[in-house]
Amino acid sequence: MYHNPVEAMDRTALEELQVDRLKETIANAKNAPFYEARLSGVNPEDFKTVADIEKLPFTTKEDLRGQYPYGMLTRSLDEFVRLHASSGTTGTPTAVFYTQKDLDTWADLMARCMYACGCRKSDVLQNMSGYGLFTGGLGIHYGSERLGMLTVPAGAGNTKRQIKLIRDFNVSVLHIIPSFALYFAQKVQEEGFDTADMPWKIALIGAEPHTEEARQKIEDMMHIKAYNSYGLSEMNGPGVAFECVHQNGMHIWEDAYIVEIIDLDTGKHVAEGEIGELVMTTITREGMPIIRYRTRDLTRFMPGKCECGRTHRRIDRITGRADDMMILKGVNIYPMQIEQCLMAMPEVGQNYLIELVTEGITDQLKVKVEIKDEYFVEDMRSLQGLQKKIAKNLCNEILLTPRVELCQHNSIPKADGKAVRVIDTREK
Ligand code: AMP
Numbered sequence: 001m002y003h004n005p006v007e008a009m010d011r012t013a014l015e016e017l018q019v020d021r022l023k024e025t026i027a028n029a030k031n032a033p034f035y036e037a038r039l040s041g042v043n044p045e046d047f048k049t050v051a052d053i054e055k056l057p058f059t060t061k062e063d064l065r066g067q068y069p070y071g072m073l074t075r076s077l078d079e080f081v082r083l084h085a086s087s088g089t090t091g092t093p094t095a096v097f098y099t100q101k102d103l104d105t106w107a108d109l110m111a112r113c114m115y116a117c118g119c120r121k122s123d124v125l126q127n128m129s130g131y132g133l134f135t136g137g138l139g140i141h142y143g144s145e146r147l148g149m150l151t152v153p154a155g156a157g158n159t160k161r162q163i164k165l166i167r168d169f170n171v172s173v174l175h176i177i178p179s180f181a182l183y184f185a186q187k188v189q190e191e192g193f194d195t196a197d198m199p200w201k202i203a204l205i206g207a208e209p210h211t212e213e214a215r216q217k218i219e220d221m222m223h224i225k226a227y228n229s230y231g232l233s234e235m236n237g238p239g240v241a242f243e244c245v246h247q248n249g250m251h252i253w254e255d256a257y258i259v260e261i262i263d264l265d266t267g268k269h270v271a272e273g274e275i276g277e278l279v280m281t282t283i284t285r286e287g288m289p290i291i292r293y294r295t296r297d298l299t300r301f302m303p304g305k306c307e308c309g310r311t312h313r314r315i316d317r318i319t320g321r322a323d324d325m326m327i328l329k330g331v332n333i334y335p336m337q338i339e340q341c342l343m344a345m346p347e348v349g350q351n352y353l354i355e356l357v358t359e360g361i362t363d364q365l366k367v368k369v370e371i372k373d374e375y376f377v378e379d380m381r382s383l384q385g386l387q388k389k390i391a392k393n394l395c396n397e398i399l400l401t402p403r404v405e406l407c408q409h410n411s412i413p414k415a416d417g418k419a420v421r422v423i424d425t426r427e428k
Pocket residue numbers: 085086087088089135205206207208209210228229230231232233234295297317318321
């Protein structure tokens with residue numbers, strides 16, 4: 001039932017394991033120049049419970065950038081075998097280094113994730129995300145092989161070839177970025193295939209925020225089950241948290257990470273179930289341990305136990321990043337609120353783009369929305385009606401009326417990797 005019995009470990013024992021590993025992590029981290037200074041005076045033996053982690057300082061993205069390239073490493077360079085870099089969702093990238101043991105641990109975690117959502121050794125996985133420095137390439141790849149799946153390293157792009165590979169090799173599992181999945185489903189239909197006849201059954205979707213509405217749309221259009229996959233390079237990459245077959249929050253592997261959710265302003269733990277910033281500590285990584293990393297990702301712990309029997313807590317889908325928030329005319333808006341509203345409307349197609357512009361002396365919110373072909377009619381009045389309907393629905397959600405521009409299917413440019421959802425050209 002589980003890929004590894006640790007997944008259903010009794011919580012008291014799990015927390016004891018976490019404390020032991022935290023102590024080892026602190027001792028090991030002190031071998032890195034950054035933590036040698038940051039943790040001077042900290043004694044691992046003072047940590048008796050998981051809650052004691054609050055005694056430790058946070059590590060931020062700026063800290064990692066400041067230590068670029070080697071300041072976070074606990075051992076000499078010849079012990080490392082791989083590096084990756086974050087995609088620089090915001091700002092310049094950060095480099096992450098792995099020893100062979102770290103790569104093995106990561107592959108195990110990844111395999112556990114895939115197993116949890118129903119992947120088995122007999123499956124064939126096609127990895128449609130870019131390889132290279134992005135962890136979604138090799139991270140998923142080695143995890144898939146670790147589970148024993150036949151792995152097709154298709155990489156990104158070239159939809160025709162992707163479709164051919166899927167059909168020729170009976171691909172049953174796809175790893176695909178959610179913003180690309182809808183576009184891909186459309187392409188499959190344009191190539192003359194019915195998505196219901198494709199051999200696939202499971203899609204692993206992640207690497208970028210997406211709403212429940214977007215997932216539903218992917219599942220409907222592709223005739224597939226789509227599972228949310230969360231990770232970040234600083235914590236290895238994918239394989240940090242994943243939905244099980246119940247699709248009700250993502251189990252986060254607590255034997256490998258200590259997980260906290262904090263209030264953005266005070267830095268203190270939020271009340272159980274409240275949304276805050278996810279903070280993570282690696283407790284099995286030897287080459288580049290990171291303590292209390294502020295991910296900037298916003299989520300909450302899901303209440304209760306999961307029916308699958310795994311005891312590791314679940315986090316809700318990421319509602320956005322702390323630095324994603326747009327403030328317009330004093331109103332706080334997250335891109336995911338806009339996506340949620342758009343994807344719930346049957347007329348809306350696959351893609352959208354949020355633009356913040358300065359016009360005259362005021363700032364404006366523009367939302368470009370691709371409309372399905374069948375709604376993109378010549379009749380001006382129905383188009384205007386649709387435009388108004390979208391603006392009104394958005395206003396109900398974000399409390400501001402945006403200017404809505406209807407766009408034809410496939411007319412909004414698509415990014416190669418993670419989607420670019422917001423363009424802000426406001427004069428500061
Ligand atoms: P990178 O390290 O460049 O791969 O970027 C990691 C970031 O991607 C995370 O910190 C999140 O902001 C975002 N991300 C990854 N997976 C997901 C997911 N399933 N849902 C929402 N955001 C995600």
